[in-house]
Amino acid sequence: MPSIRLARGRRSETDRVYSITTVVRDREPIFRDAALAAIVIDELQQLSAHGHVQHFAWVLMPEHLHWLFALRRGELGYCVQLLKGRCARAINISRCGSGSVWQPGYFDHALRSDEAVRIHARYLIANPLRAGLVDEIGDYPYQWCAWDIDAL
Template identity: 35%
Template sequence: MAEALASEAPKVPERNVIPRKEQKVSYKDATVHRYSAVGQEYLVTLCTQSRTPKFENFSVARATIGAMRHLEVQKLATITAWVVMPDHLHLLLSLTCEKGLGHVVARLKIHSSRNAGMQIPWQKGFHERTLRSSDDRRDIARYIILNPVRAGLVRSIRYYPHWDSVYLDSEYQ
């Protein structure tokens, strides 16, 4: 019976899939995004292409942090919690411009590469979760900054150099 049902199932046509490492990331790809709203908060995750650990290099990680600060200086976003992991980063941010989340992420990718003096191979796009008013920002910030501990990089977040949070500084210093 199961074989009969399987043979009746429509065949899915094969697609030409380009492996991630061969995909080119463009500004246009990074800016395609759903609806974004000024003042809306997002939990955003950006990964390097093929999860290459580019941020193990201290100066590349700090250049990316500088790019995050640049978003605030340019009044594109307010970042309230973040962590830079070896191959990805997490941000808790609020949009402060009408250009949209895709634009803000694209600017972060461009400026981090520029600040690092090299092309950081970013994965195409990004992952985001829109926060609800009922979400506890402090719990989300704690989740973000404890990533290095969960990954086994450090025993305590106080020993990890690439994080910050307006919610938790005194709790983890």
């Protein structure tokens, strides 16, 4: 659920495109571990397979997730909660741990035009380059985009 401050004046709308950023608790860079990154990627794919979302782009950075999608079913808060909850359970099982994996809440932004979606997708996909994790856009292993990066 977003913070009260961020949620003011916002509604969840089916077929609206959203950009979500959610952060790992204490900004621990747990997604440097390929097995933990694979858990999040699998859960993102499950949300799409079950008709909750249509992905446009996502980037799983070492300590946070940027996710661009159209909400196809349900409420935005429920969808993000579903992702974070399923990931947390699987990550805790994998690490033989318990407790919170993610910081509470998330930042959301509703996009208004097709052009804005493509611009935002390019911005997300370039995050690993700006962070110094790769030398070329598209080389980061924990990202996906619906469009050819050169076409963005």
